Amino acid sequence: xxxxxxxxxxxxxxxxxxxxxxxxxxxxxxxxxxxxxxxxxxxxxxxxxxxxxxxxxxxxxxxxxxxxxxxxxxxxxxxxxxxxxxxxxxxxxxxxxxxxxxxxxxxxxxxxxxxxxxxxxxxxxxxxxxxxxxxxxxxxxxxxxxxxxxxxxxxxxxxxxxxxxxxxxxxxxxxxxxxxxxxxxxxxxxxxxxxxxxxxxxxxxxxxxxxxxxxxxxxxxxxxxxxxxxxxxxxxxxxxxxxxxxxxxxxxxxxxxx
Amino acid sequence: xxxxxxxxxxxxxxxxxxxxxxxxxxxxxxxxxxxxxxxxxxxxxxxxxxxxxxxxxxxxxxxxxxxxxxxxxxxxxxxxxxxxxxxxxxxxxxxxxxxxxxxxxxxxxxxxxxxxxxxxxxxxxxxxxxxxxxxxxxxxxxxxxxxxxxxxxxxxxxxxxxxxxxxxxxxxxxxxxxxxxxxxxxxxxxxxxxxxxxxxxxxxxxxxxxxxxxxxxxxxxxxxxxxxxxxxxxxxxxxxxxxxxxxxxxxxxxxxxxxxxxxxxxxxxxxxxxxxxxxxxxxxxxxxxxxxx
Numbered sequence: 001x002x003x004x005x006x007x008x009x010x011x012x013x014x015x016x017x018x019x020x021x022x023x024x025x026x027x028x029x030x031x032x033x034x035x036x037x038x039x040x041x042x043x044x045x046x047x048x049x050x051x052x053x054x055x056x057x058x059x060x061x062x063x064x065x066x067x068x069x070x071x072x073x074x075x076x077x078x079x080x081x082x083x084x085x086x087x088x089x090x091x092x093x094x095x096x097x098x099x100x101x102x103x104x105x106x107x108x109x110x111x112x113x114x115x116x117x118x119x120x121x122x123x124x125x126x127x128x129x130x131x132x133x134x135x136x137x138x139x140x141x142x143x144x145x146x147x148x149x150x151x152x153x154x155x156x157x158x159x160x161x162x163x164x165x166x167x168x169x170x171x172x173x174x175x176x177x178x179x180x181x182x183x184x185x186x187x188x189x190x191x192x193x194x195x196x197x198x199x200x201x202x203x204x205x206x207x208x209x210x211x212x213x214x215x216x217x218x219x220x221x222x223x224x225x226x227x228x229x230x231x232x233x234x235x236x237x238x239x240x241x242x243x244x245x246x247x248x249x250x251x252x253x254x255x256x257x258x
Numbered sequence: 259x260x261x262x263x264x265x266x267x268x269x270x271x272x273x274x275x276x277x278x279x280x281x282x283x284x285x286x287x288x289x290x291x292x293x294x295x296x297x298x299x300x301x302x303x304x305x306x307x308x309x310x311x312x313x314x315x316x317x318x319x320x321x322x323x324x325x326x327x328x329x330x331x332x333x334x335x336x337x338x339x340x341x342x343x344x345x346x347x348x349x350x351x352x353x354x355x356x357x358x359x360x361x362x363x364x365x366x367x368x369x370x371x372x373x374x375x376x377x378x379x380x381x382x383x384x385x386x387x388x389x390x391x392x393x394x395x396x397x398x399x400x401x402x403x404x405x406x407x408x409x410x411x412x413x414x415x416x417x418x419x420x421x422x423x424x425x426x427x428x429x430x431x432x433x434x435x436x437x438x439x440x441x442x443x444x445x446x447x448x449x450x451x452x453x454x455x456x457x458x459x460x461x462x463x464x465x466x467x468x469x470x471x472x473x474x475x476x477x478x479x480x481x482x483x484x485x486x487x488x489x490x491x492x493x494x495x496x497x498x499x500x501x502x503x504x505x506x507x508x509x510x511x512x513x514x515x516x517x518x519x520x521x522x523x524x525x526x527x528x529x530x531x532x533x534x535x536x537x538x539x540x541x542x543x544x545x546x547x548x549x550x551x
Contacts, residue, residue: 161369164333165383165434166358175382179373256373256414 049226057230062215066234069204069211072128073196073242076135080192083136084143085185089173091144092151109141113199121207131203131211138199139192146191150184151177186250193242197235278437278470279346281309281332286495287340288327301327303494304341314464314471314485318478320522324495325474329442332472333363345438357438359387362431364460366443368423370415370430376402376422377411380429387434401429405459421452428456432463439464439471445480457483478515490518492525499531 028051035050049057091098116137120130154177162176204213212231219227288302302324309315319325330336331343334350334357343349350357362383370379381398389397402411405425415423424444431439441460445453457480464471475481481488482503490499498521506514517530 157365157367157369158371160335161363161365163335164361164363165386166355167386171386175385176371179371182373257416 046223046225049229053226054229057224057226058233060227061230061234065211065215066238069200069213070238072131072135072204072211073193073200076132076200077139077189077192077196079132080136080139081143081189084140085147088144088147088151091148092177093169098148105141105144108137109145113138113202117203117206120203127208130207131200134203135196135199139196142192142195143188146184146188147181150181153184154180182253186246186254189246190243193246194239197239197242201235277468278311279348280311281307281343281345281438281470281472283307283341283343285341286328286331286338286343288324288331288336289339290327300494302331302338303496305495305497307489307497309470309472311470312465312468313487314461315473315487315489316481316484317472317474317489317491318476318481318518318522319491319495321476323491323493325491326442328491328495329440329474332438332440333361359383359434360437362434362436362439364424364427364431364439364441364444366446368415368420368427370423370426372415375412375414376407376418376426376429379415379426380433383430383434397433397435398429401433402426404432404463405429421448421456424448424456428460428463432467435467436469439467439469441471441473443474443476446475446477453480454483461485478518481518482511482515488518490521490527492522496525498522498525498527501531 031048032051035048038045038048087101091101113134116134117130120133124130124133158176158180162172167175200211201213201216204211205217206213208214212235216228216231219225219231283305286302286305286307287300290299290301291297292299305328317325317328327336331338332345332350334354337349337351343351345357345361348356350361370376371382374382377395377398380402381394384394384397399408399411402408405428407422407425407429410418410422415426418426424447428444431441444460445457448456461471461484471485473480473484475484486503488499488501488503489497490501492498499518501514501518503514513530517528520528521531
């Protein structure tokens, strides 16, 4: 990199947080102003709490609920990933299996999350199983479809080259297909993290007695907008954190690209 | 920097006679059905061809004449529609696994795995054969050195130039120390100077290894410079001419080139291929040049 390019990069890096900070500041100022001006607009006092109230609510966040939600998300994502990739490998190798399973997968993916939650609540007595079930049935097909598409997208030239050296099936997967689809797997994880957090929140709202979703339900019953605000901030922070983690691992594994 | 000494000659106990087996095509025919129109395309139409062990053969032909299809059949990726193609009596498609470690291919694009370094790319086929890891590294390093890439063994493909990537691909093929070496327009994407250099190295190494080498090319200069024999394919891999280059004196290479070109253009054997030395027995067919009907 020439010195001008380096300088330009540094300047851009400095500007980015500045612009973000400005936007956030503007939003904060407007919110606080509205909060104080609320009575004059006939808005009930609980609807737009001031930042003081919000800060108090954040101070009352229970880490246990965060841990519980996180555990459910991560556990279910790992299970979905293993299931999704295994099934994708089987479907990649067997056209018959693919023909039978593909329509079912499409139907599963079309069912709304809310329906799954209601099914889970009505079918299963165990809370953890319900939430795990909903997460896996929503995230699993996403991993499956992404992985299968990526496997089919491995360039024909590379597949032919590999075949010409006569690998066993295991070698073919381990040395060509799986490494080739790593970039797609990372993208799929990022999408699924976002999806999983949304789904777990609703699932906990409806059918759990612990977790962030449950706390949101409690906040709603108490008409506490500041609590909803606080827990929402936690959710957003969690999403950013998990995505950053995946990005870190991705950067490490995809070093060869730079 | 002096290149490393060549690896010790391979243990050729793989073939029954200790060398590469002969290649034989009899009535070889390959028909494809077009996916869209359902029309049948005859890529290879009843080809008879013999390639002796350790021969270096160049296959020349225009685009679409069936060279690449013949190649796919040789590698074993496709099966013939009719007829047979055997290597030492075995079919590369039917006895696919038998040829592990016995056939290696250099393709037109380098086809390196982008996530592996040059060294790891070169030792890929050795991993598949199941050599111990230290032997894999030793062999791959030796061949990379031989091809002048000793300082780039840890570089990733995107860090290498096109010529260097192709050299890694060549090292990968030679590391196998195969009986049969296939090169499909392997030097086509390179500039003339690099191509000529690599071609020379390739041939030298092939002869050292004692492999049978088949090079597909559409460049006549390459075909003439390459080897023992030039096989000219017409449409649907029709055998138009089979030339033993040694029977042509260097001074007559221009004539040879023109004759091959005329053959390709007219899709019929040029009479000049009948007799490379017009001064000697005009009417007697040279044993080096064979015409098909």
